Amino acid sequence: MAIDHLDGRIIVLLAREPRIGVLEMSRRLGVARGTVQARLDRLQSNGVIRGFGPEVDPAALGYPVTAFATLQIRQGQGADVRAHLATVPEVLELHTTTGTGDMMCRLVARSNADLQRVIDRVVGFDGIVRASTAIVMENPVPLRIIPLVEQAALGD
Amino acid sequence: MAIDHLDGRIIVLLAREPRIGVLEMSRRLGVARGTVQARLDRLQSNGVIRGFGPEVDPAALGYPVTAFATLQIRQGQGADVRAHLATVPEVLELHTTTGTGDMMCRLVARSNADLQRVIDRVVGFDGIVRASTAIVMENPVPLRIIPLVEQAALGD
DNA sequence: ATTCGACTGAACACATTGTCCAGTGAACAG
DNA sequence: CTGTTCACTGGACAATGTGTTCAGTCGAAT
Numbered sequence: 001m002a003i004d005h006l007d008g009r010i011i012v013l014l015a016r017e018p019r020i021g022v023l024e025m026s027r028r029l030g031v032a033r034g035t036v037q038a039r040l041d042r043l044q045s046n047g048v049i050r051g052f053g054p055e056v057d058p059a060a061l062g063y064p065v066t067a068f069a070t071l072q073i074r075q076g077q078g079a080d081v082r083a084h085l086a087t088v089p090e091v092l093e094l095h096t097t098t099g100t101g102d103m104m105c106r107l108v109a110r111s112n113a114d115l116q117r118v119i120d121r122v123v124g125f126d127g128i129v130r131a132s133t134a135i136v137m138e139n140p141v142p143l144r145i146i147p148l149v150e151q152a153a154l155g156d
Numbered sequence: 157m158a159i160d161h162l163d164g165r166i167i168v169l170l171a172r173e174p175r176i177g178v179l180e181m182s183r184r185l186g187v188a189r190g191t192v193q194a195r196l197d198r199l200q201s202n203g204v205i206r207g208f209g210p211e212v213d214p215a216a217l218g219y220p221v222t223a224f225a226t227l228q229i230r231q232g233q234g235a236d237v238r239a240h241l242a243t244v245p246e247v248l249e250l251h252t253t254t255g256t257g258d259m260m261c262r263l264v265a266r267s268n269a270d271l272q273r274v275i276d277r278v279v280g281f282d283g284i285v286r287a288s289t290a291i292v293m294e295n296p297v298p299l300r301i302i303p304l305v306e307q308a309a310l311g312d
Numbered sequence: 313a314t315t316c317g318a319c320t321g322a323a324c325a326c327a328t329t330g331t332c333c334a335g336t337g338a339a340c341a342g
Numbered sequence: 343c344t345g346t347t348c349a350c351t352g353g354a355c356a357a358t359g360t361g362t363t364c365a366g367t368c369g370a371a372t
Contacts, residue, residue, distance in 0.1 A: 002218065011212060018207050018209050024359090033321090049213075050210075051210075053211060054167060054208055056206070058304060061157075062157065063304065082297070095293075096296065097224065097293060132255070134256070134257065136260075140250050140252065141247060144248060178329075187351085190351075191350055194350085
């Protein structure tokens with residue numbers, strides 16, 4: 001579960017040059033190929049590295065608008081709402097949370113006008129009492145993991 | 157910028173079996189290797205596929221707690237706050253938004269207790285007036301893109 | 313002292329990659 | 343109708359990387 005410095009360097013290297021091979025990595029890191037291969041296998045079976053799926057940019061797909069919606073759910077309707085939201089392609093992510101709302105989801109849409117359609121579809125479901133939406137303007141820090149990996153590689 | 161059905165199948169296939177090669181993809185999809193290669197190149201230079209970075213699970217790294225924080229910023233301090241938050245490794249993502257708060261960020265921490273430390277570090281900065289935090293309990297829909305890709309591949 | 317785990321450096325057959333090419337067919341402009 | 347452009351096909355080639363195995367080294371723990 002804990003990762004060491006070499007693991008950290010492997011992940012960072014992989015993050016910077018995703019198409020790099022095991023052999024090239026071993027050269028860059030100055031260790032044997034078998035070592036890198038074994039570390040990678042371990043990181044993957046550990047679940048530290050979940051996969052190498054392509055990172056798709058919704059904006060490039062024609063969905064430049066992102067928003068976060070906080071939902072209030074009628075008691076006992078949680079499971080139904082989850083199932084409902086899972087069927088909406090524009091819902092990229094859904095969490096249940098403590099605090100003001102009961103759920104929080106990330107939405108994308110083709111335009112601000114289209115966002116209305118998406119929200120209507122999201123909240124057009126019995127179990128949802130109220131929704132409050134925040135539209136994303138800028139994204140100064142895009143989803144990142146490297147700083148955390150570096151911290152984990154040092155501290156541990 | 158618009159993607160067609162073949163593009164969609166390539167992305168979905170890649171998302172399901174990330175380590176698959178171009179040759180194997182061409183076999184599965186029933187097209188020539190050169191075609192898949194050309195499509196992939198185009199998708200990447202389009203920016204539709206941003207990369208193939210490893211997906212790292214913060215929980216497996218020792219950060220099982222996720223939270224969303226909504227921040228209110230003192231007028232004119234936006235840039236400073238952005239720079240401050242970018243230095244905190246536990247800040248995985250930062251957006252500026254419309255609505256109640258001015259910014260919204262995703263945090264991770266080693267425990268609920270550790271979350272307090274992270275929040276203190278986040279808000280321990282002059283430009284931040286107020287922060288309200290929602291801790292994530294469940295994640296019924298993890299960050300996903302396939303349904304949107306399928307929709308984009310059809311509709312267009 | 314011994315055992316264990318991790319790492320090294322090397323080897324092997326095999327598959328995949330990057331890069332060409334000529335030929336086909338569809339769409340489109342003149 | 344003709345010529346051009348574009349994407350796709352199917353084939354080829356050398357170069358590289360992969361999966362796998364092996365014996366040997368080293369340090370730490372028992």
